[in-house]
Amino acid sequence: MxxxxxxxxxxxxxxxxxxxxxxxxxxxxxxxxxxxxxxxxxxxxxxxxxxxxxxxxxxxxxxxxxxxGFLPLLFMAMRDTENSLKWLLKMSERDSHSRYLGWLSCVYAHIDDLDKASDYLKRFLDERPEIKTLSDYRKVAPAIAKNL
The missing domain is CATH 1.25.40.10 (Tetratricopeptide repeat domain)
Incomplete structure (x- = not known):
């Protein structure tokens, strides 16, 4: 520690x-x-x-x-979309925190499932009204995801 x-x-x-x-x-x-x-x-x-x-x-x-809980981020960094999505879904089932909605929106957009991406983005923005722009999101995004 x-x-x-x-x-x-x-x-x-x-x-x-x-x-x-x-x-x-x-x-x-x-x-x-x-x-x-x-x-x-x-x-x-x-x-x-x-x-x-x-x-x-x-x-x-x-x-x-x-x-x-770290596995979705780790798989993002590894550029392993399939496992990142698997762990994001698992984590979001355990904990309904809005961060998972934002990540899921990005991953679904990345794999061209724009309907799911839009749905998760809408849900994310409903829960996070302070985020209006990509710049706002960058302020709260995990550092490991910023270079992706």
């Missing part, structure tokens, strides 16, 4: 170094594996990150929902 403090400081090299040290010290701890997976995303090592996130899920199935 200490390594995450370096995200706030924008010192990704230290973030990754301490995440690796924590993993080396305690490789059988689910949170350590998850945290190292997140750190690997800073280096765009998404395939390797998925391995460590899945290890965390396997080690702690009772808390898998916590770890799985």
């Amino acid at each position: 200490y390594s995450r403090s370096f995200n706030i400081k924008k010192d990704l090299a230290m973030r990754n170094e301490f995440a690796k040290k924590a993993l080396d010290a305690n490789p059988s701890h689910p949170q350590t594996n998850y945290d190292y997976g997140l750190a690997l995303c800073n280096e765009k090592k998404f395939d390797e990150a998925l391995i460590y996130i899945n290890k965390a899920i396997d080690m702690d199935p009772a808390n898998k929902d916590r770890f799985e």
